[in-house]
Amino acid sequence: GAGVSQTPSNKVTEKGKYVELRCDPISGHTALYWYRQSLGQGPEFLIYFQGTGAADDSGLPNDRFFAVRPEGSVSTLKIQRTERGDSAVYLCASSRAGGGEQYFGPGTRLTVT
Amino acid sequence: QQPVQSPQAVILREGEDAVINCSSSKALYSVHWYRQKHGEAPVFLMILLKGGEQKGHEKISASFNEKKQQSSLYLTASQLSYSGTYFCGTERRTGFQKLVFGTGTRLLVSP
DSSP states (O other): OOOEEOOEEEEEOHHHHHHHEEEETTTTTOEEEEEEOTSOOOOOEEEETTTEEEEOOTTOOTTTTEEEEETSSEEEEEEOOOOOGOHHHHHHEEESSTTTEEOOOOEEEEOOO | OEEEEESSSEEEEEEEEEEEEEOSSSOOEEEEEEEETTTTTOOEEEEEEEOOOOOEEEEEEEEEEEETEEEEEEOOSOGGGGOOOEEEEEOOOOTTTOEEEEEOOOEEEOO
């Protein structure tokens, strides 16, 4: 069966530009998570969806970051006015229900120049 | 708030054993263990939900001491494929959902 997929795999953008990162979770998984991982660090929680709603967005660093999951499946992480400090690998994970094992996608490597 | 893992790094010869520890300053509901190889996504190993619970499969097992807010991952008779960075992910209470990942332990198994 298909795992979690993320597109694009790599994204290079200029400072100040807007980017969208897409996550397609495992079919049937109702919970979806976004994490950010910097080199040599563990994943850092950004936001968690249960179905269509954001159940916990406490990890979003500021209001430049926003995520949606309009139909309870695919999710898009949106970053406005990108900054060089936003450069990282953005990981998406899904699980059957909140709190269970999470299955990670391959990530999107974002580089802001 | 981030769980602290020890050791930071370990080098083993194939067949040797290792223990990786994860300590939290906060009370925990569950601990998840993941292994990540360079340039790849973290891969789920196991989840421990109850204090004192010990789980395992094949030669990888783990324990969770709820009172001490600690978990340990045990790797026995290590294989080359065990190389990677190990992360614990902690959940503070049921329904809290988000995982707070530890500082990571880099493991290298050599022939």
